[in-house]
Every structure is written in structure tokens, then in C-alpha cells.
Amino acid sequence: MNSGVNVNDPTVIAAFKSALVHQGIIALLIFAVLGFAWLTLRAWLPAAAQTGEQAEADGPAAVPAEPAWRQLLRIGFGLLWVFDGILQAQPKMAIGLPSQVIEPIAASSPSWVQHLVNWAGTTWSYHPMQAGASAVWIQVGIGIWLLAAPRGAWSRLAGLVSVCWGLVVWVFGESFGGVFAPGLTWLFGAPGAVLIYCVAGALIALPERTWHSPRLGRAILAGTGAFLVGMAVLQAWPGRGFWQGISHGQPGTLAGMTGAMAQTQQPGLLSAWIRAFTTFDEAHGFAVNLVAVAALALIGTAFLTGQRRLARPAVIAFTVLCLADWVLIEDFGFFGGLGTDPNSMIPFALLAISGYLALTPATVPAAAAASQPVTSAGWRERARPASLRHAAATASFSTVASAGALGLIILGAAPMAAAQANPVADPILAEAINGSSAPLDFPAPAFSLTDQHGRTVTLASLRGKVVLLTFLDDTCSVDCPLIAQEFRQAGQLLGDTQHVELVAINYNPLYTRVSYIQAFDRQEGLAAVRNWVYLTGARGQLEQVWRRYGAAPAEILPAGAMIGHGDYAFVIDQAGHLRRELGFDTGPGTEATKSSFAAELTDAARQLLGHP
Amino acid sequence: MNRAARPALVALALVSVLSAGCGSTASSGPGPAGEAPPGGTPFLATSLVTAAGTWAVAVMGGSVATHDNFWQLFVRPAGSTGWKLVTPPGVADNGGLVAAATGRSLITGIRPSQYLTYTPLALTRDGGHVWSPAGPLDAALANTPDALAAAPGTGHLLALLTTGAVKVAAPGYTRWSTLATRGMLAATPAGRRCGLTRLTAAAFSPLGMPLLAGTCSHRGTAGVFALTRGTWRLAGPALPASLAGRPIRVLSLTVAGNRETALLAAGTGRDTVLLGAWSARGGRWALSPSLPLGGAQVVSVSAGPSGAIGIVLNGRAGIALGGPGSSWHWLPFLPAGTQALALGPQAQVDALAAAGTTFTDWAWAPGSAAWAKTQTLHVPVQYGSSG
Numbered sequence: 001m002n003s004g005v006n007v008n009d010p011t012v013i014a015a016f017k018s019a020l021v022h023q024g025i026i027a028l029l030i031f032a033v034l035g036f037a038w039l040t041l042r043a044w045l046p047a048a049a050q051t052g053e054q055a056e057a058d059g060p061a062a063v064p065a066e067p068a069w070r071q072l073l074r075i076g077f078g079l080l081w082v083f084d085g086i087l088q089a090q091p092k093m094a095i096g097l098p099s100q101v102i103e104p105i106a107a108s109s110p111s112w113v114q115h116l117v118n119w120a121g122t123t124w125s126y127h128p129m130q131a132g133a134s135a136v137w138i139q140v141g142i143g144i145w146l147l148a149a150p151r152g153a154w155s156r157l158a159g160l161v162s163v164c165w166g167l168v169v170w171v172f173g174e175s176f177g178g179v180f181a182p183g184l185t186w187l188f189g190a191p192g193a194v195l196i197y198c199v200a201g202a203l204i205a206l207p208e209r210t211w212h213s214p215r216l217g218r219a220i221l222a223g224t225g226a227f228l229v230g231m232a233v234l235q236a237w238p239g240r241g242f243w244q245g246i247s248h249g250q251p252g253t254l255a256g257m258t259g260a261m262a263q264t265q266q267p268g269l270l271s272a273w274i275r276a277f278t279t280f281d282e283a284h285g286f287a288v289n290l291v292a293v294a295a296l297a298l299i300g301t302a303f304l305t306g307q308r309r310l311a312r313p314a315v316i317a318f319t320v321l322c323l324a325d326w327v328l329i330e331d332f333g334f335f336g337g338l339g340t341d342p343n344s345m346i347p348f349a350l351l352a353i354s355g356y357l358a359l360t361p362a363t364v365p366a367a368a369a370a371s372q373p374v375t376s377a378g379w380r381e382r383a384r385p386a387s388l389r390h391a392a393a394t395a396s397f398s399t400v401a402s403a404g405a406l407g408l409i410i411l412g413a414a415p416m417a418a419a420q421a422n423p424v425a426d427p428i429l430a431e432a433i434n435g436s437s438a439p440l441d442f443p444a445p446a447f448s449l450t451d452q453h454g455r456t457v458t459l460a461s462l463r464g465k466v467v468l469l470t471f472l473d474d475t476c477s478v479d480c481p482l483i484a485q486e487f488r489q490a491g492q493l494l495g496d497t498q499h500v501e502l503v504a505i506n507y508n509p510l511y512t513r514v515s516y517i518q519a520f521d522r523q524e525g526l527a528a529v530r531n532w533v534y535l536t537g538a539r540g541q542l543e544q545v546w547r548r549y550g551a552a553p554a555e556i557l558p559a560g561a562m563i564g565h566g567d568y569a570f571v572i573d574q575a576g577h578l579r580r581e582l583g584f585d586t587g588p589g590t591e592a593t594k595s596s597f598a599a600e601l602t603d604a605a606r607q608l609l610g611h612p
Numbered sequence: 613m614n615r616a617a618r619p620a621l622v623a624l625a626l627v628s629v630l631s632a633g634c635g636s637t638a639s640s641g642p643g644p645a646g647e648a649p650p651g652g653t654p655f656l657a658t659s660l661v662t663a664a665g666t667w668a669v670a671v672m673g674g675s676v677a678t679h680d681n682f683w684q685l686f687v688r689p690a691g692s693t694g695w696k697l698v699t700p701p702g703v704a705d706n707g708g709l710v711a712a713a714t715g716r717s718l719i720t721g722i723r724p725s726q727y728l729t730y731t732p733l734a735l736t737r738d739g740g741h742v743w744s745p746a747g748p749l750d751a752a753l754a755n756t757p758d759a760l761a762a763a764p765g766t767g768h769l770l771a772l773l774t775t776g777a778v779k780v781a782a783p784g785y786t787r788w789s790t791l792a793t794r795g796m797l798a799a800t801p802a803g804r805r806c807g808l809t810r811l812t813a814a815a816f817s818p819l820g821m822p823l824l825a826g827t828c829s830h831r832g833t834a835g836v837f838a839l840t841r842g843t844w845r846l847a848g849p850a851l852p853a854s855l856a857g858r859p860i861r862v863l864s865l866t867v868a869g870n871r872e873t874a875l876l877a878a879g880t881g882r883d884t885v886l887l888g889a890w891s892a893r894g895g896r897w898a899l900s901p902s903l904p905l906g907g908a909q910v911v912s913v914s915a916g917p918s919g920a921i922g923i924v925l926n927g928r929a930g931i932a933l934g935g936p937g938s939s940w941h942w943l944p945f946l947p948a949g950t951q952a953l954a955l956g957p958q959a960q961v962d963a964l965a966a967a968g969t970t971f972t973d974w975a976w977a978p979g980s981a982a983w984a985k986t987q988t989l990h991v992p993v994q995y996g997s998s999g
Contacts, residue, residue: 475703478679478998481727510702511732511745515786519730519748559672559697560682561994562704 007096069357081143094132127419137412148401162201196347217358225303232296245285429596445548449535698740714762758813825862849897916955
């Protein structure tokens with residue numbers, strides 16, 4: 001899933017920023033249009049608007065207020081989603097997230113998890129700009145939605161969307177929170193921060209009738225308690241390296257993890273704390289783990305009882321434990337330029353506190369309790385233009401803000417879906433590796449060589465066609481097979497075998513036999529491609545053609561190395577003029593870069609063919 | 613508990629159970645696949661003797677994972693005491709080199725690596741000074757030192773592939789036809805008697821008859837097959853009754869002059885014993901005494917003149933077998949980095965050690981107690997050229 005491009009590549013970073021700015025302007029426009037439409041409708045329908053305002057003013061008295069536990073979850077997780085969205089906008093994210101975050105997390109999981117996660121990571125790395133920007137807007141959108149919608153269907157829907165996106169991130173971004181990987185520990189964020197977002201989203205999505213029973217609070221605490229007790233058992237399990245500060249001269253599991261975290265780029269004070277804790281754990285590994293196990297077991301047991309008098313100190317202790325873990329072990333989670341969220345401790349603390357708050361049932365206003373259920377109109381009635389106008393005019397600010405947030409999510413999701421449907425990678429990856437090329441216009445050097453069928457082919461014989469030309473070493477084991485695939489894919493994308501010729505010239509001065517270029521063609525699936533021509537000749541003939549095209553002479557390296565050569569691609573127009581020279585160093589040759597170069601080549605050919 | 617709260621509790625409980633219960637799943641990271649030989653097969657490092665001299669294959673450079681391992685071919689010309697580097701140029705050989713001799717010529721198969729899937733072939737007739745391309749073999753040569761064999765006289769090539777198929781070609785080596793596959797051979801009466809599970813070596817008999825060798829699942833049966841008049845027959849040595857209950861693997865099958873030489877491993881684990889076997893022109897096989905390995909693993913096998921066999925075991929142990937009628941001889945503790953032994957006349961043995969860019973020849977003569985360094989070669993390894 002590595003795109004083969006440096007995470008700090010200025011071309012990609014500039015393109016990512018540009019995409020964010022453009023989509024940011026669209027996001028502002030969405031809110032501006034919605035706000036303008038809302039205000040206009042209110043101005044046109046003052047009576048309806050007044051009714052709406054009156055209803056809104058009467059609201060708190062007529063309907064039950066949002067309980068504190070839900071408010072905490074909604075606002076807390078809303079802010080977390082917004083913060084996560086902002087983190088996704090970090091410059092390194094577009095390129096770095098798949099290769100430096102997702103892939104390493106998946107690496108320790110079973111192969112089926114790796115396959116699933118790598119599939120998603122490859123999709124991301126094909127279209128890093130679109131995927132990176134999408135993640136920003138989807139998460140900011142969910143956050144704003146949660147913050148803006150305190151009650152009603154919009155609010156519950158925000159909770160559900162939070163669950164859905166959270167699951168996507170948990171599976172593909174966090175590799176199921178690492179629950180299938182060895183070394184699982186609550187101290188380092190198991191079962192994944194985003195799973196807590198999902199739980200919070202599910203609680204926010206609960207219907208209002210469930211808000212006022214203390215059973216909900218007990219359920220939240222009991223669930224959390226059961227989980228913590230399970231984690232305590234896992235933490236205490238022997239042979240996992242948590243009981244040792246130092247093992248066989250190496251840091252134990254926890255000290256090893258925190259030692260690695262201390263290397264993250266961050267303010268010196270924070271890394272000093274982490275180092276100090278690492279040193280402490282190396283010296284007192286048993287005691288640290290004992291405290292962790294005891295704290296998790298005791299707090300978990302207290303939560304399981306569901307008793308307020310035990311829950312209160314347990315929640316306080318849990319919050320302190322979470323904060324300590326967040327600072328000393330998780331290292332805040334968002335430093336280093338590739339942090340995607342503030343890790344699991346803040347969400348855990350929010351969940352536990354909301355569970356405690358939910359033990360106290362919110363008071364139901366008498367008016368609300370006594371009110372008769374309102375018979376709602378059918379969908380046909382509500383879909384009438386007059387009803388819609390009325391509904392729009394009476395809409396509250398929170399409804400309009402929620403609609404805007406939904407627009408943000410669509411703004412993010414639509415390009416991601418479109419990118420997912422496109423199997424060809426963004427040509428910006430090729431440009432990032434080799435830079436853009438300047439246009440040329442002079443006669444292409446002539447050649448007369450032998451093709452894979454033993455026939456003589458000259459450049460003049462290709463007149464009238466766009467010629468995509470490259471140099472390929474027929475026994476090369478790295479770049480040349482990748483370049484050949486770029487050409488094959490470019491041929492497929494162009495789909496025009498009549499007017500485009502894909503030409504390669506042998507770049508190996510020793511293995512010049514036709515049998516070798518035939519073997520290469522079979523290896524690359526090019527033998528049956530009608531407009532593929534692979535040319536070879538005597539060493540002297542080949543060297544002459546390389547010189548004419550300015551290609552570096554092939555270097556015969558000793559001691560089992562392949563031929564030293566450059567990577568080039570030329571675009572020759574129908575009149576035999578050289579029009580472009582593309583840098584064709586495929587880098588590490590990843591899935592993403594392969595089709596990226598093909599896209600670049602295709603664009604160049606289409607310009608000459610006069611196709612859009 | 614009310615109805616609405618129950619799903620939340622169930623969800624949380626599920627998360628707890630899932631998280632707590634699945635945490636210790638082990639995972640297996642991918643290793644440098646494709647580079648390690650199949651289980652029980654010797655390493656590609658080896659040496660062989662031809663009329664032109666003694667040839668040695670060794671791996672040098674760095675990590676396999678970063679494609680910085682480069683296989684090298686060395687030759688000690690007949691009558692010379694020094695080795696020289698003669699690795700065929702023009703192809704990255706990170707996948708390994710397999711050599712086959714015919715007369716004074718040597719043909720080398722360059723096993724494909726990374727995106728290359730076919731096997732380039734290079735031929736030298738002048739002791740490695742000039743190489744000419746031949747072939748190619750349109751498939752990947754098997755990762756065993758005896759995967760390639762040249763017929764005496766006709767120069768036909770026999771190639772054992774990673775797929776278990778065996779291909780044959782006439783000189784020029786551009787048209788290959790399938791001689792056998794493991795499945796086909798296993799289905800013949802001879803294959804069924806053996807219970808053939810894997811092919812490990814290909815050779816031509818002194819009379820130019822194709823020979824294949826492999827691992828038999830039927831205990832006490834040695835899997836050496838000969839193709840005579842279009843029919844594969846089991847030509848392996850008959851083993852003593854003491855080995856009847858043991859599975860037999862053919863680790864090496866070579867032909868030099870009029871003699872076929874096989875190295876057999878009988879048994880598994882700590883009970884494995886080695887046996888040398890020789891046959892002249894397809895006649896009756898002579899067997900060496902069996903040598904208990906005591907749990908040691910065979911690292912590489914080399915062929916010497918007159919059916920001599922040199923073996924490197926793990927733990928820097930080395931053994932030599934002088935040919936028919938001789939017995940096993942434990943060599944002094946091998947120098948560090950020894951990949952293969954080279955066997956010379958008068959029972960002289962060289963330990964060929966390679967590390968990084970340095971190739972060292974250590975010599976040992978019968979009766980001496982230690983190895984003497986005789987030559988050090990610096991090999992210009994092109995680090996990073998295959999990455």
C-alpha cells in the first residue's frame with residue numbers, strides 16, 4: 001500500500017493543501033447557501049417562522065431537556081471528531097497514513113486482517129489527495145453535526161453516522177484496534193479509540209424514552225466494568241512481558257512501547273516525561289504492572305456493581321488513571337505529524353463519566369409527561385411543497401447546522417466513492433517521483449531494429465501514429481517489468497490500437513536475442529497486445545539508438561548485478577516529432593505508482609490524439 | 613434493565629469479551645520468501661569439478677530482504693591454485709545461480725528474482741572469461757543445486773522447475789519441452805512404488821539417459837528414476853534392511869565421468885543418517901557406511917572428482933567422503949562463513965567462506981589439524997543495484 005512517494009514530497013503536500021482549500025471553500029459555500037436559504041424562507045414566511053421560534057422558545061418546557069450524560073457524550077465526541085478531522089489535514093497524512101500508520105498497525109495482525117486492511121490502504125494510496133481530504137471533511141462534518149444537534153431525529157442520526165464511520169476507521173484504519181494482534185493491552189489503547197466513538201455514537205442514537213432510566217447508566221458502567229476486568233486479566237497474564245521492566249537485557253513490553261513513543265517528534269518536555277516513565281518502568285516493571293492490574297480490576301469491579309456510592313470514587317479514579325495513561329504511556333497520541341486522534345483514554349474517561357451521570361435520571365417536565373402524543377402527518381402530507389416550505393421556515397438553527405454538517409460529510413464521501421471506483425492512480429504520484437516534463441517539438445531520432453516476431457521495424461514505418469517509446473532491459477528484475485506494465489495499462493486506457501503504438505527498445509547490451517524479448521513479453525502479458533512492439537538488435541545498433549535518444553549508456557556491472565540503465569519514456573507524435581520526455585523512474589514500484597505512470601502516459605497520448 | 617439499555621450493555625459486553633479473548637493471537641510475518649531452499653534441500657552454494665577446473669557458487673553481499681544478496685560464481689582453473697570471480701554479467705542474480713557442466717563448458721541458470729519470472733541462461737566455453745546468452749528457460753528454475761543438468765555428448769539440458777516440472781531442450785535452449793512433472797512421475801508404477809512427494813535433482817546418466825531424484829513417502833525406498841525407452845523406472849540404490857523403516861530423501865544427484873553419485877538422507881530429526889551411493893554406467897549401486905547426523909542439518913553439498921562428496925553441516929561442521937569404498941571423514945571445525953567445500957585431488961579439501969564482499973579460500977590437507985588461509989578475494993558487490 002506504500003505509494004512509493006516520500007511523505008514530505010512538496011508536490012503532493014501542495015496538491016493536498018490545494019484540495020483542502022478548494023473543498024474548504026465549498027464547505028463554506030454549503031453553510032452560506034443553507035443559511036441564506038433559511039433566512040430567506042423565514043423572511044418570506046414570517047408567520048411560520050414565528051411559530052417555529054415560539055415552538056423553539058417553548059421547547060425546553062414542552063420536551064424533556066437533554067440529560068447531562070448525553071450532552072457530555074455528544075459534545076465530547078463531537079469535539080473529538082472535529083479534532084480528529086483537523087489532525088487528518090496534517091500535510092504528511094495524504095501519503096503517510098497508509099504506509100506509516102495503517103500498514104505498521106496491521107503488520108502484527110493475522111494475515112486476513114492484513115489483506116483486508118492493505119486493500120483499503122492501497123485504495124487510499126491510489127488517490128491520496130481525495131482520500132486524505134475526504135477523511136478531513138467526513139470527520140469534521142460528523143463532529144459539527146454532533147455539536148449542533150442536541151435533540152430529535154437529526155441528533156440520533158448523527159450518532160448513527162458516527163457509529164458507521166467509526167467502524168470504517170476501526171476496521172481499516174486501526175486494524176480492528178489491534179484486538180487480533182499479540183501484545184494487546186488497555187494501557188496502549190485496546191480495543192481502539194474509535195470503537196469507543198462507536199459506542200458513544202450508539203448511545204447518542206438511543207431514543208429519548210431511554211434517556212431517563214438509571215438502568216442505562218448501570219448498563220454503561222457494567223459494560224465498561226466487564227471490559228476493564230477482562231483487560232486486567234489480560235494485563236496480569238504471565239509470559240506477555242508486562243511484569244518485567246527489563247527482559248533478557250531488553251526493555252519489557254511496556255517499557256519498550258513507551259521507549260518507542262518517546263522517539264515521536266514532540267515538545268521536549270513531553271518526551272522527557274515519557275522517558276522518565278520508561279526508566280521508572282524499566283526499574284520497577286513488576287510494581288507498575290501490579291498497579292495497572294489492581295486498578296483495572298478494582299475499578300472494573302466497582303463499575304460492575306452499579307452502585308452510586310462505589311461508582312463515584314471509581315469514576316474519579318478511572319479518570320485519573322486515564323489521564324495518567326494518556327500523558328505517560330499513550331503520549332497524547334497525536335504528535336509526530338501522523339497522529340490521527342488523541343488515542344483512547346479521553347474517550348474512555350468520557351464514556352465512564354457519562355455512565356455515572358446517567359445513574360441519576362433526568363427529570364421529565366410535567367408538561368412533557370402530561371402531553372398527549374402528537375399524531376404526525378403522513379409522508380405524503382409532509383412532502384407537499386407547502387409543508388416543505390413551512391418545515392424549512394420553522395427549522396431551528398441546529399437543524400440548519402446539521403444539514404450543513406451532512407453536506408460536509410457528502411462533500412468528503414462523494415470524492416472518496418468516486419476515487420474508489422477508479423482503478424487508475426492519480427498521476428500526481430508519478431509527477432511527485434519524477435517531476436513534470438517540458439513540452440518538446442523536434443524530429444525523433446530514427447531507428448531500424450528487429451521486433452519480437454523477427455520483423456524489421458523503423459520509426460518511419462510508425463508514421464501517422466502516436467508512439468509511446470521506452471527502453472527496457474529484457475532481463476531486468478525491477479524497473480523494466482514495472483514500466484512494461486505502465487505501458488500495457490496505458491494501452492488499455494487508450495483502447496486505440498489503430499492510432500497508438502507502444503514501443504520498447506532493448507536496453508540490455510548482452511541479452512539481445514529475440515528469444516529474450518519474447519520471454520519478457522510473455523512474462524509481462526504483452527505477447528498478445530496488438531500494438532506492442534519490443535525491438536532489439538546487435539549491441540552496436542542498440543547503443544546507437546540509446547545515444548540518439550540521449551539515454552544513458554547501459555552499464556555492464558560486475559558481480560551479479562543487473563545492467564545499469566536509466567528509466568525513460570518518450571511521446572512521439574503522428575509526424576514523427578518528439579513531443580514529451582517523461583521521467584519514468586517508477587520508484588519502489590508499488591501498485592499505486594504503477595497505474596499513476598500509466599495515467600500520465602495516457603494523458604500525454606490523448607493530447608496528441610485530440611481526445612479529451 | 614429497560615429494553616433500550618439492554619443493547620448498549622450487550623454491545624459493551626461483546627466488546628469486552630472480544631477484546632479480552634482475542635488478544636493473544638499469534639501472527640507470522642512474511643520472511644524472505646523464495647530465497648530459502650525447500651525444507652531438507654541443500655543450500656545453492658556448492659562446488660563442482662569439470663575438465664576446465666573447479667567451479668564454486670556462493671552468496672555474498674547483504675540482506676535478502678533488501679535484495680542485496682548477490683550470488684557469485686568462482687573458478688579455479690585446472691592446474692591453478694587461485695580462484696577468480698567469473699559471475700556471468702548482465703542479469704541480477706539475487707535469486708541464485710545453478711551451474712551444470714558439460715565437457716569444458718559450463719552453463720549457468722540465473723534463477724529469477726523480484727519481477728523476473730523466467731530463467732536466463734549463460735554459457736562459457738573458456739573457463740568463465742566470455743559468457744554467451746543461451747535460452748532462456750521460460751520458467752523459474754528450482755531452488756536446488758542440482759536443478760540443471762547437461763547431457764554429455766549431446767549438450768541437451770534438463771531443468772527442474774519450481775513447479776516440479778522437468779523440461780528438456782537441445783543446444784540453443786530456446787525450445788523447451790516437458791519431460792515430466794512430479795505428478796506425472798508419481799502416477800507411474802515407479803512413482804507409486806516410491807510414493808514420490810517432491811523432486812530434488814535432475815541429471816543425465818553417463819549414457820545420456822535422463823535421471824530424476826526426489827523424496828519418497830514409502831519408507832526404505834530411494835527415489836532415483838531413470839527414463840529408459842520412454843518409461844520411467846525406479847533406479848535408486850537398494851538400501852540395507854536397517855534403513856527399511858526410514859523415509860529417504862535424495863539430497864544430491866550428480867554425474868561425473870562414468871559415475872553417478874547420490875547423497876541420501878535416511879530418517880528424520882536426530883535419527884537422520886547420511887549415505888553416499890555410486891553407480892557406474894547405471895550398474896549396481898555401491899553404498900557408503902551410514903553416518904548418523906545427530907540432529908545436524910545439511911547446509912551444502914559439493915561434488916568432487918571420482919565421486920567424492922563434501923558436506924557442510926550447520927554448527928561449522930564439515931565432512932567428506934572420498935568416493936566408492938571410502939568412509940566418512942570429519943573435517944576440522946570449519947572457518948567462519950564457510951558456505952561450501954571444494955574437493956581436489958589427493959583428498960585435498962578447501963573451505964570456501966564468503967561474507968559481505970570478501971571471499972576466502974581455506975585449504976586443508978589430510979593429516980593437518982587446521983585450515984590454512986590460501987586466498988582472499990574482494991568481490992565488487994553492487995549494493996542497492998537490485999532494490
